[in-house]
Amino acid sequence: MQLELSPEDAAFRDEMRTFFTTEIPQEIRDTVAERRELTKEQIVESQRLMNQHGLAVPHWPVEWGGQDWSQLRRHIWHEEMQRAAVPPPLAFNASMVGPVIATFGSQELKERFLPATANLDIWWSQGFSEPDAGSDLASLRTTAVRDGDEFVVNGQKTWTTLGQYGDWIFCLVRTDPEAKKQRGISFLLIDMTSPGVTVRPIELIDGGHEVNEVWFEDVRVPADQLVGELNHGWDYAKFLLGNERVGVAPVGATKRVLAAAKQYAGEQLADPLTAARFAELENELLALELTALRVAANSSDGKPHPASSVLKLKGTELQQAVSELVVDLAGPDSLASGAGEDSAIPWWSRRATPAYLNLRKASIYGGSNEIQRQIIAKTILGL
C-alpha cells in the first residue's frame, strides 16, 4: 500500500507528459480536444511519431516494438496520452490484430505485418460483426472456402469503424459450415484492394460516416494469410476482445472533457445543482481511474482482469454522462450543430449534441454493456 508513485515511475510520468505535450503537433491535439473529426493523415502522423519513440505499441513483445513496462506504466502512458489529447494508436492495429499476429501468427506473418502495423503503414479494419451477428458474434455467416492455395470469401461485415481508410481487414470467417457455432471459424487477413471487396459507408445519427459495411464477393485470399490454425479463429477473437477491453475505459479523455466543461460552464458553475453534477461525475471518474489502477496492479500476468468489464461498463456510462452534461451547458445553443464558423455560437456548443449522439455507441460497440453485465454476473459473481 503506497500512495506515491516511486521516483522512477514519477520520472516516467513526467517523461510521458513531456513527450505527448511537445512531440505531437498542437493542431492534432486541438482537433481531439475540440472533439472534431481527425483526418486519416493526422491519425497516421500521430501514431508514427509515437512509434518512432517506441510508444505506439508498448504492450507488444519487445522484439516487435513493445516495452517491458509494468501495468502501472502502461496505465500512466495511456492516461498521459489521453490527458494531452493525443489520439491513441489505432486500436485495430495496436490492440487487436497486432497482438493476435504476435501471439498466434507464424514468424513469416509477424515479419510481414507487425512492423507495418505498428507504424500504421497498413491501416487495419476489423471484420467481425455481421448484420445478423451482433452481440451473438459466433453466429456469423461469412464463408471462406478453400480452393487450392486460396480461400474464396463471400459474405458481409458491418460496423467496420473507419473502414473507409482500411488497407487490410482482419476477418472472422466460417471455414467449416458443419461445425457448431464457435468451432469452424477462422481468422483471415484480407487485402481490401482485392477484387470483390466493396466498402459502403453507413451514416450515423450524428451525421458522421465512421462505420461501414464491407461486402465480399468471391474474394480470393492467399491461404498464407490465415492466422494460426484453421477453425481456431474463435479463440483468437476471444483473446482479442479481452485485449480490447483493457484500457477501454477512456478515463483520461473523459476527465479532460469534464475539465474543459468547467471552462464552458462559466458562470453556470456557480449554480449549486450544476456544481453538484460536476462534483458527482468527478468523483465517479476518480473512482473509475482508481479502479483502473487497481486492475492494472492485479493483472501483472498479462491476462485481462475480469474487472475490466467494470471499466468498460462504468467508463462508457461516464463518458456518456459527461457528454450529456456538455449538451445541457450549451442549452439552446446546442441546436446549432450544423452552423459554420461564422456562427455566433461557440464551437463547443455546436459540437455538443453530435458528440452526445455519437457516444451513444460507446455502450454498444466493442461488447455492449449488456454483455459486460453478463460477464460480471457469470465470470465474477458465478451467476
Added chain:
Amino acid sequence: MQLELSPEDAAFRDEMRTFFTTEIPQEIRDTVAERRELTKEQIVESQRLMNQHGLAVPHWPVEWGGQDWSQLRRHIWHEEMQRAAVPPPLAFNASMVGPVIATFGSQELKERFLPATANLDIWWSQGFSEPDAGSDLASLRTTAVRDGDEFVVNGQKTWTTLGQYGDWIFCLVRTDPEAKKQRGISFLLIDMTSPGVTVRPIELIDGGHEVNEVWFEDVRVPADQLVGELNHGWDYAKFLLGNERVGVAPVGATKRVLAAAKQYAGEQLADPLTAARFAELENELLALELTALRVAANSSDGKPHPASSVLKLKGTELQQAVSELVVDLAGPDSLASGAGEDSAIPWWSRRATPAYLNLRKASIYGGSNEIQRQIIAKTILGL
C-alpha cells in the same frame, strides 16, 4: 378534457374532507401522521366509523354496503382519506376477501360474512404465500383433503400481515395434488381459533412484528367455507390480486409525508440540493397522482387497468424515496431509533430509519416490483 372537478364532484370532495378530518379521532390520525404503530382497536374503530357512514367498502356491491360511485369519486375518497391521515379500511377485508365473497360466494356465505367483514367484526388474514411459494405463488403446497363434510388442512403460510390480530384467514389450498400448478387450488375460509392453527410472529428488520407464519396441522374446516367452486381458487386469487393493485399506489399518504418532511427540514430547505430533491419527488408524485386519475377515468368497466402496475411500481418507489429523504433530513439523529420519549431528538427523526427499513417491503409484498415489470412487459408491451 376538463381540468376542474364538476361541481358535484367538488362538493363530494369537500364532504369527504370534512368527514375524514372531523369524524375520525385526532389521536388515530396523529398516530398515522407520526408513522407510529396503530393498535388493533384504533384500526377497528376507524373502520367502523367509516362503515357507519357507508364509507368503508364503497367499491362493494351496493346491496352489501357499497356505493355507486364513479372511479373518480373512489379516487377522491381514497386520496382524502390518506390526506387526512386516516387508516384505510383493512385491505384484507375491504379489498380482498370481501370482493371475492361478494363476487364468487354463495348467498349464504355473503350473508354470513359480508356485513361482519365490512364492519371489521371479523378481522381477516391472508393465507397465500408460503415459504417456497413467493412470487411463484402457484407452487403452493398447503393441502386440504375432503373428509366428509369437512376439509382437513395441513401446511404453512407465511408473510401473513397482522395475522396476530386475525379472527379468520382466507387461504389458497391445494385440493387436487394431481392437477397442474394453477389448477387444483381452492379458496377456503378458516376460523383461526380452530384447533391446529398456530400463529408465530416474524420479527422484521425495523424491529416490528407485523407479519407472521401460520401453521395448519390437521385443521378441520367445514366444507361450506369453500368459496365458489372446488379447484377454481386460482381464478379468485387473480381477481383478488387485480383488486389489490388498484389504489395500491399510496399517493396521498406519500404526499402527506413529503409535505410533513418540509416541516422537518426547517432551514435545510434553503439548501438548493435539498430543495431540488423535494421538487423532483413532488413532481414525480404529481405525475403518479395524475396517472392514477387517468387510470381511474379509463377503468369504468370495473376491471383493473393494466397501467395499475405502473402505479404499484412507481408508487412504492416514491414511497421509499420519500422515506429515504426523511432519514437524510434526520441525519445523525436518525440513529436514535430506540430512544424513548425523554430523548432530546425529535420523534420524526427517531421514527425515520425504522420507517425507511420497514418500507423496503413495499416493493416486495403484494406482487414485487419485478412482477409488476413482468406484467407491464407482457400485458401492455406484448413482450
Added chain:
Amino acid sequence: MDFTYDEEQQALREAVRGLVGKAYSDFENRRRAVAEDPGFDEQLWGRLAEMGILGLPFREEDGGSGAGPVEVAIVAEELGRVIAPEPYLASVVLAGGMVAAAGTAEQRAEVLGALSAGECVLGWAHAEPGASGAARWSATAAAVTASGSGTEWTLSGVKEPVVAGARADRLVVSAALPDGGTGLFLVDPAGPSVTRAGYPTHDGGRAARVGLDEAPAVPLGEPGADLTATIAVVLDIGRVMACAEALGAMDVALASTTDYLRNRKQFGVPLSTFQALTFRAADMYVSLELARSVTTWATMVVAAGRPEQVADAAARAALQTSRAGRHLGQEAIQLHGGIGMTAEYAVGSYTSRLTALDHLLGDGDHHLRRLASTVGEHGEVDPLP
C-alpha cells in the same frame, strides 16, 4: 376532472395522423425531406394549412379556426409520432402565438391570416447566442436591442439559433427596449440590413444565425410596451406543446423498441427472451406514462385559462418530459444496439429530436431549479384546482 378526448378531438387526431403518416410513416420520406433545404415538405405544409391545422390556435377573426390548447397538443403529438420536420412549434405555436398574444387586431389578421393559409412561414427569433445562466430560456432579450419610437423602429444584434430562420418569410423578433423591458417586432428578413446564415440542426431541422444591423422593424401591439409577461406565457404554452410533441416521439420510440425486441434474434432466440431487456422496456413505459399524465394535465391547465398556473404547470410537464425523453431516447438506442446508431434506421432520429425538444425552451434541470425555489411555499401539490 376528465382525461378523455371527445369525438371531435379524436377525429382531429385521426385526420392529422392520416396526413402526416402518409407523408412520413415511410422513414425514407423523412430522410429525403430533411436532406435538402428548407428541410421540410412544403406541400405537406400547404396541406396542413388546407386542413386548418396551421390556424388551429388562432381566433377565427384572425384567420384561424379558434380551437384550443387540447387540439394543438393533439397536433403536436401526432407530428412528434413521425418526427415531422415541419416547423409547427416554432412557426405556429411560438411565433404565431406571440403575434396572437401581442399583435394589434390588424397585425393579427394580416400575419396570422397568411400563416394559417400556409402563405407565410414565421420565424421566432428569440434565443441569443452564448446566453448563460438565468438568461437562457428566459422571456427577455438583451443581445438584440431596439431603438426608435412610434412606429419607426430598428433592431440591431444577433439572434441564434432561429429555427427555420433562413426559410421564414417573416420574423418575430424579441428585443431589449430603450427604456428597459422586452418588446416584440415583425421584421422582413429579405431586407438589406438583415443577414441570414442557415444550417441544418442535428434533428434534421433547420436554424439560422440572424444578424440585424439597424433593420427596420414593426412593433407588435403598443409600441415600446414591455411584453416580457406576454412572451413568458406564450413560451410556457410552447413548452407544453413541446412536451406533447415529445410524447408522440417517445411513444413511437418505445413501440419501435418493443417491435425490435420481439423480432430481432440473437443467440437463436428473440431478444424479448432476455428479461433484463424487457424489464427496461417496462421502465420506459412507466416513464412515458408519467410524462403523458403531467403533460395532459398541463394542457388542461392552459385550456382552463389560468395564466397564473400555466408557468407552474409548464415547468412540471417540462421537467417530467425532459427526464422521460432522455430515458426513452437513450434506452431506445441501447436496446436496438448498433442499428439504432444509424441514420438509415429511424430510432436514433427520434432520440435526436427528443434532445432538441429538451433544449429548445428549457431542460429538466432548468425547470427543476424554478420549482425548487418555491418548494417551501406550499405543502402538498394539488392537481385539482
Added chain:
Amino acid sequence: MDFTYDEEQQALREAVRGLVGKAYSDFENRRRAVAEDPGFDEQLWGRLAEMGILGLPFREEDGGSGAGPVEVAIVAEELGRVIAPEPYLASVVLAGGMVAAAGTAEQRAEVLGALSAGECVLGWAHAEPGASGAARWSATAAAVTASGSGTEWTLSGVKEPVVAGARADRLVVSAALPDGGTGLFLVDPAGPSVTRAGYPTHDGGRAARVGLDEAPAVPLGEPGADLTATIAVVLDIGRVMACAEALGAMDVALASTTDYLRNRKQFGVPLSTFQALTFRAADMYVSLELARSVTTWATMVVAAGRPEQVADAAARAALQTSRAGRHLGQEAIQLHGGIGMTAEYAVGSYTSRLTALDHLLGDGDHHLRRLASTVGEHGEVDPLP
C-alpha cells in the same frame, strides 16, 4: 502507487477474520449479542484487546501497537463483514483517535493504555440533538458548553446520540469554549452530574442521551485551546474507516445476494436464471468495486500523512460509499424478497448497519455539497500526488 497488501497486512486480516468470524459468522450469535445490553460481546472485546486490535492505531509509548491507517481499515472492513456490534469505530477510532491527537502524553498513556488493554470503553460524545444544516456532522460543538479555566472545568448541555454512551467507562466530550472554538474533555460518566439514558439503535448497536449538568471535566491537551482542526482531522479519518467498515458489509451483502440467487428456486428454476436479477447483481458489484477503490485510496492518503488532503479524500470516499451503500443495501433486500425483510435473516441487518454508517459522520449529499463548493478551483482531479 501500490494497491497491494503486504504479508503482514494479510496476516492481520486473516487473524481478525478468524476471531470475529468465530464470534459472529453464525448470525444467531450476533442476534443474541445485540439483544441484551451492552449490545456486544464483552469477551470478544477482551480478545480484540489481547490481539492488539484495540490499540492498533496508537503509538507504542501510549500503550498501542503503532500500526497505521491501512491496518485499522483492514480491521474495520473485517468487523463490517460480520457487522460486529462492538463499538470499534466510536470507541477506538473516534474517541481514542481524539485522545491520541489532542491529549497530553500523560493523558494518552492513561486513557489509551486502558482502552488498548480492553479495560475501558470510551464514548465519543459529539453529536448534538436536532442539529441542522451546516451544524450537522461538523467539527464544532454548540449545545454543550464548557466553563472554567486551568484544569478546573465543567460541562453543561446534552449530547445525543452517543454511541455506546451508556456502556462507556469514560466519555470524550466536545464542548463550546467560553472564548469561542471547540475543546475536548474527558468526563467520568459515573459522576452525579451526568445522566445517561441508553437505548438500542436500529442497527443493533447502542446509543445514549448524555445530559451534563456542570459535570466536572478534564480538558484534553492545553486547557482552553480550540481543537476544531484536530477534531476535523480525526473525524475525517473516522469517515474513511466507516467507509472501510461499509465495504466489508457490502461485500457480504452482495455475496449473500448472489448465493440466494443461485440457490433459491422460483417457477421451477434458480433465481439466477432471471437475467433482470443477475444484471442487477452485476451493477451492485460495480458500485462496490468503485467504492472500494476510492476508500482504499483515501486510506493511503491518510497513511501518507497529508492532512491537507485528508478532508478531500474522506469526502470523496464517503460520497462514493454512501451511494454504493444505499444501492447495495436496498438491492440486497429487494433481490432476496420477503426473507430479506426478516430480522432472523442477516441481510436486512446489513442494510440497517450501512444506513447507520452512512448517517454517522456525514451522508453522501453532505460530502457532495462540500466537494461541489470547490469544484471550480481545480481542473482535473488527480489521484496521484
